[in-house]
Amino acid sequence: MAETADTRPAGIAMTLDETIQRQTYGVFGRVLTRQTFWVFVAAVVAFVYLSFASDAFFTGNNLFNVARNCAFVGIIALGMTAVIITGGIDLSVGSILCLAGMVTGMMMAADYSIWIAVPCGLGAALLAGFVNGYLIAYLGMPPFVVTLGMMSVARSAAMVLSGNQMVYQFGSDHAKLVAIGGGSTSGWFDGLAGLVGPDSALGGLFHGLAALVNIPNPAIVLAVLALIFGFTFRWARWGRYIFAIGGNEQAATLTGVPVRPIKVSVYMLSALMAGIAGILQVGWLGTITTGMGVGMELIVIAAVVIGGANLAGGSGTAFGAIVGAVLIEMIRNSLTLLGINPFWQGTFVGTFIIVAVLFDRIRSLRQAE
Amino acid sequence: MPVLELTNISKHFGAIHALNDVSLSLEGGEVVGLMGDNGAGKSTLVKIIAGNFPPTHGTIRVGDREVHFHKPVEARELGIEIVYQDLALCNNLTAAANVFLGRELHKVYGPLRVLDHAAMNRRAGELFAQLKSETRPRDLVRQMSGGQRQAVAIARTRLADARIVLMDEPTAAISVRQVAEVLNLIATLRNHGIAVVLISHRMPDVFSVSDRIVVLRRGRKVADKRISDSSPEEVTGLITGAIETA
Numbered sequence: 001m002a003e004t005a006d007t008r009p010a011g012i013a014m015t016l017d018e019t020i021q022r023q024t025y026g027v028f029g030r031v032l033t034r035q036t037f038w039v040f041v042a043a044v045v046a047f048v049y050l051s052f053a054s055d056a057f058f059t060g061n062n063l064f065n066v067a068r069n070c071a072f073v074g075i076i077a078l079g080m081t082a083v084i085i086t087g088g089i090d091l092s093v094g095s096i097l098c099l100a101g102m103v104t105g106m107m108m109a110a111d112y113s114i115w116i117a118v119p120c121g122l123g124a125a126l127l128a129g130f131v132n133g134y135l136i137a138y139l140g141m142p143p144f145v146v147t148l149g150m151m152s153v154a155r156s157a158a159m160v161l162s163g164n165q166m167v168y169q170f171g172s173d174h175a176k177l178v179a180i181g182g183g184s185t186s187g188w189f190d191g192l193a194g195l196v197g198p199d200s201a202l203g204g205l206f207h208g209l210a211a212l213v214n215i216p217n218p219a220i221v222l223a224v225l226a227l228i229f230g231f232t233f234r235w236a237r238w239g240r241y242i243f244a245i246g247g248n249e250q251a252a253t254l255t256g257v258p259v260r261p262i263k264v265s266v267y268m269l270s271a272l273m274a275g276i277a278g279i280l281q282v283g284w285l286g287t288i289t290t291g292m293g294v295g296m297e298l299i300v301i302a303a304v305v306i307g308g309a310n311l312a313g314g315s316g317t318a319f320g321a322i323v324g325a326v327l328i329e330m331i332r333n334s335l336t337l338l339g340i341n342p343f344w345q346g347t348f349v350g351t352f353i354i355v356a357v358l359f360d361r362i363r364s365l366r367q368a369e
Numbered sequence: 370m371p372v373l374e375l376t377n378i379s380k381h382f383g384a385i386h387a388l389n390d391v392s393l394s395l396e397g398g399e400v401v402g403l404m405g406d407n408g409a410g411k412s413t414l415v416k417i418i419a420g421n422f423p424p425t426h427g428t429i430r431v432g433d434r435e436v437h438f439h440k441p442v443e444a445r446e447l448g449i450e451i452v453y454q455d456l457a458l459c460n461n462l463t464a465a466a467n468v469f470l471g472r473e474l475h476k477v478y479g480p481l482r483v484l485d486h487a488a489m490n491r492r493a494g495e496l497f498a499q500l501k502s503e504t505r506p507r508d509l510v511r512q513m514s515g516g517q518r519q520a521v522a523i524a525r526t527r528l529a530d531a532r533i534v535l536m537d538e539p540t541a542a543i544s545v546r547q548v549a550e551v552l553n554l555i556a557t558l559r560n561h562g563i564a565v566v567l568i569s570h571r572m573p574d575v576f577s578v579s580d581r582i583v584v585l586r587r588g589r590k591v592a593d594k595r596i597s598d599s600s601p602e603e604v605t606g607l608i609t610g611a612i613e614t615a
Binding site for chain 2: 237239246247252254256257314
């Protein structure tokens with residue numbers, strides 16, 4: 001299509017092009033306006049402060065524990081971020097975590113292979129997520145109500161399965177389950193050292209690494225999943241669509257976005273993440289009780305919201321979810337270390353959610369002016 | 370040859386006759402103002418053209434063939450695009466992302482299909498330039514003026530290579546300066562040979578950009594004439610029923 005009708009002088013055309021080229025903010029300015037950035041700064045400040053305020057904080061053991069606890073919250077927070085981006089909420093993740101762990105644990109206790117038990121546990125989580133998603137997407141029920149119901153159903157199912165007993169014997173693959181959830185890079189490197197010969201030079205190197213780098217397995221799982229989520233949110237069509245659904249669901253429908261299947265996928269993904277966290281947690285604890293994951297949904301939602309996602313939908317990042325998880329777990333940990341009554345933790349988590357939403361509210365009010 | 374021809378279209382919802390025996394033809398590069406009071410049948414007519422529901426009686430021809438739409442996507446495949454009154458945009462996405470929503474461009478790396486942001490921004494920028502709009506592809510729609518939002522909605526129809534664009538009250542909720550911008554956009558569409566149906570309550574807008582005016586009253590077509598042969602006074606009379614037909 002030739003633009004022969006354009007009679008504007010060249011000078012004006014130039015300025016128009018320049019206007020089009022110009023960005024509203026520079027890269028730096030854009031970073032400074034992000035809540036995630038400031039929460040990241042807060043986490044770093046808290047980290048430095050705690051290292052000085054408490055002798056117990058900056059120790060290998062404690063940091064290892066914080067990293068592992070962060071990982072469970074963070075893994076679920078990734079799935080929750082997807083749900084919240086679409087404008088939904090998933091209150092059932094704590095119960096689904098328990099259900100997936102219980103199915104896996106019960107099957108292994110009945111001496112099924114871990115290769116069968118883990119897929120069954122994740123399958124149970126996916127089924128719960130599918131029911132959530134179907135009721136929300138196809139029957140138009142509010143996510144809050146559906147997932148609140150599923151929160152009760154999934155935990156009750158776990159209780160029925162186990163007869164409300166603690167399970168701590170996982171059959172012939174017991175050691176594998178414990179190694180997956182409770183292991184760390186130290187164990188891997190020691191294993192490698194054993195493989196190449198402990199006395200060889202390479203073996204010595206691996207021994208050195210084992211002593212030096214000790215990252216819990218769940219944190220590695222979190223890192224891998226975070227990369228996948230971060231990539232998908234930005235570079236996959238699915239990611240684009242969940243943002244569109246959260247921004248304007250009707251518009252997404254009108255432009256041909258398959259809104260319903262995408263919504264189902266989001267709740268299934270959230271449940272799957274809860275299931276992965278549940279199985280890892282069982283491996284770490286070496287036992288399962290039906291009380292596992294109680295109240296987890298609140299911590300996860302707090303992490304996501306603190307990380308910059310908007311509960312009204314349409315925004316959120318994988319990085320933000322992780323920063324939020326780190327900040328919350330660090331503060332929970334420090335409350336214990338500083339000798340503050342742990343009963344206060346709920347107050348902190350709850351206040352965090354409210355304050356994060358309050359900031360959001362203030363921002364939107366300022367935009368409306 | 371008309372790009373769109375409606376013959377003796379009627380639409381009944383139970384006992385309610387929303388449209389009665391309406392015929393309408395559209396040429397490429399023609400802007401038709403569709404006017405009428407609330408409940409005159411404007412949106413019913415638009416929804417029939419857009420494929421939201423089929424007419425009770427009558428035929429629709431697009432180009433040289435008769436069509437029966439069951440879903441909006443079928444109309445869209447034949448080059449009929451709608452710019453909705455509320456614009457159907459996602460505020461949290463960029464202009465380019467909105468233009469390409471549902472039709473994203475990809476780059477393929479082995480098994481991975483990756484969004485091609487660069488290509489989409491470039492193409493959207495070209496479309497905005499064609500529309501002579503200052504809209505920037507990377508800006509969030511949230512930050513945009515009403516006129517720029519219209520440009521995004523219209524750019525979406527350009528992307529699809531539309532032959533017919535239906536615009537539902539595009540100037541209803543925007544400032545005077547932005548109205549001029551939107552009317553320019555409509556003129557640009559016409560210059561590209563696209564047939565535009567402009568549904569509006571605003572008489573000055575219809576008269577400034579349309580070639581032809583069609584008036585509906587209580588489900589019937591009461592006027593279909595060149596804009597030069599009519600006047601705002603006559604059209605007001607036709608809409609209210611003070612003048613029977615013209």
